[in-house]
Amino acid sequence: MDINFTLVMQAAAFAAFVWFTAKFVWPPLMGAIETRQKQISDGLAAGEAGKQSLASAERRIADLLAEAKTRSSEIIAQGEKLKSETVDAAKQQARAEADRILVAAKAEIQQELSRARETLRNQVSDLAVAGAAQILKREVDAKAHADLLAAIRQQL
Amino acid sequence: MAAASELNPTSYIQHHLTFLTKTGESGGFWSVNVDTVVTSIVLGVIAFGLMWLVTRKATAGVPTRTQAFVELLIDFVNEQVKGIFHGEIKTIAPLALTVFVWVLMMNAMDFLPVDIMALFYEHVLHQRTWRGVPTADVNTTFALALSVFGLMIFYSIKVKGLGGWIHELFCSPFGSNPLLWVFNLLFNAVEYLSKPLSHSLRLYGNMYAGEIIFLLLGLWAATGAVGVIFGAVLSLGWSIFHILIVALQAYIFMMLTIVYVAMAHEHH
Numbered sequence: 001m002d003i004n005f006t007l008v009m010q011a012a013a014f015a016a017f018v019w020f021t022a023k024f025v026w027p028p029l030m031g032a033i034e035t036r037q038k039q040i041s042d043g044l045a046a047g048e049a050g051k052q053s054l055a056s057a058e059r060r061i062a063d064l065l066a067e068a069k070t071r072s073s074e075i076i077a078q079g080e081k082l083k084s085e086t087v088d089a090a091k092q093q094a095r096a097e098a099d100r101i102l103v104a105a106k107a108e109i110q111q112e113l114s115r116a117r118e119t120l121r122n123q124v125s126d127l128a129v130a131g132a133a134q135i136l137k138r139e140v141d142a143k144a145h146a147d148l149l150a151a152i153r154q155q156l
Numbered sequence: 157m158a159a160a161s162e163l164n165p166t167s168y169i170q171h172h173l174t175f176l177t178k179t180g181e182s183g184g185f186w187s188v189n190v191d192t193v194v195t196s197i198v199l200g201v202i203a204f205g206l207m208w209l210v211t212r213k214a215t216a217g218v219p220t221r222t223q224a225f226v227e228l229l230i231d232f233v234n235e236q237v238k239g240i241f242h243g244e245i246k247t248i249a250p251l252a253l254t255v256f257v258w259v260l261m262m263n264a265m266d267f268l269p270v271d272i273m274a275l276f277y278e279h280v281l282h283q284r285t286w287r288g289v290p291t292a293d294v295n296t297t298f299a300l301a302l303s304v305f306g307l308m309i310f311y312s313i314k315v316k317g318l319g320g321w322i323h324e325l326f327c328s329p330f331g332s333n334p335l336l337w338v339f340n341l342l343f344n345a346v347e348y349l350s351k352p353l354s355h356s357l358r359l360y361g362n363m364y365a366g367e368i369i370f371l372l373l374g375l376w377a378a379t380g381a382v383g384v385i386f387g388a389v390l391s392l393g394w395s396i397f398h399i400l401i402v403a404l405q406a407y408i409f410m411m412l413t414i415v416y417v418a419m420a421h422e423h424h
């Protein structure tokens with residue numbers, strides 16, 4: 001083992017190779033590796049963000065669904081209430097109408113009855129007058145006996 | 157094998173362990189192990205060229221298999237650096253990657269069978285002597301370790317300032333009492349010297365020993381047919397075990413590089 005000028009030449013070659021590697025080999029490959037690492041981590045982060053936004057969207061959907069459900073049940077309840085109110089009102093109206101009709105009918109009947117009674121009374125009094133005239137064989141002066149006739153009519 | 161004259165175990169091993177050295181006019185230090193330099197540069201160009209080809213088609217989208225492989229490597233190194241060094245890693249991480257890949261490639265030359273490669277070197281490259289494993293050359297490991305050592309000093313001064321660094325040399329770890337300055341400096345000197353030494357010699361020793369064991373196993377072939385089979389089986393076993401050593405030494409070398417540079421950033 002003898003040291004000679006080979007050492008200097010090897011050192012020069014070494015320096016040249018180090019320079020070459022540091023200038024032409026290391027930067028592009030390291031750059032490619034780092035770019036890829038960044039891409040991968042970005043992709044993972046984007047995936048994570050997508051997952052989170054999906055979860056929040058699902059939560060919003062659930063919220064909206066729940067709200068829609070409560071609102072629809074409210075509307076249904078309101079409708080039910082309105083329906084029963086309407087029916088009740090109609091029933092009441094119908095009952096009032098019926099009562100009115102009944103009252104009117106009753107009044108009419110009463111009127112008819114009193115009219116019939118009046119007619120009957122007149123006829124009966126006429127009949128009674130006629131009967132009495134026949135019995136008395138003479139004409140009853142209506143005018144003379146008006147008070148009497150009226151009293152009779154009243155009694156009937 | 158390749159030895160033309162007499163072939164005995166000593167000449168066989170010596171032949172395999174001889175560098176192809178071109179000596180300059182002044183000789184001595186001014187000689188170059190051509191095999192080490194050429195092999196290591198070819199390996200580096202192949203490895204980093206392939207990685208560069210991958211970067212040209214690199215995409216942040218779905219990566220191809222090759223891109224995924226290189227990214228795996230880069231991410232592995234990046235994680236190691238991040239685990240040790242808490243600071244601006246843009247400069248340290250490519251350094252660690254270069255160290256790891258280059259040392260791994262150079263260590264992996266050990267997998268190639270020594271004698272077949274010797275044939276290749278002799279008949280294709282027309283070189284009698286050629287050592288194929290650059291990290292089994294102490295020049296390579298020292299070059300790397302001293303480069304890291306230089307970076308260590310550089311970052312120490314850059315982070316703490318020249319005054320801060322000198323202050324640290326004299327005043328840590330024992331304290332700032334002037335009586336302790338000598339001991340502090342001695343302690344730091346030992347620490348600074350031991351770092352590149354252990355860093356480089358660990359790798360060199362492992363790879364050199366691995367190579368020698370392959371050569372010793374190759375010697376079995378000289379004892380006949382049984383020896384060939386026996387040597388082949390043992391070589392296979394050592395090769396499989398060597399996979400661990402090759403990768404582990406490259407990993408340790410990278411980790412020590414990161415640790416040393418990271419320590420240079422820390423205040424004591």
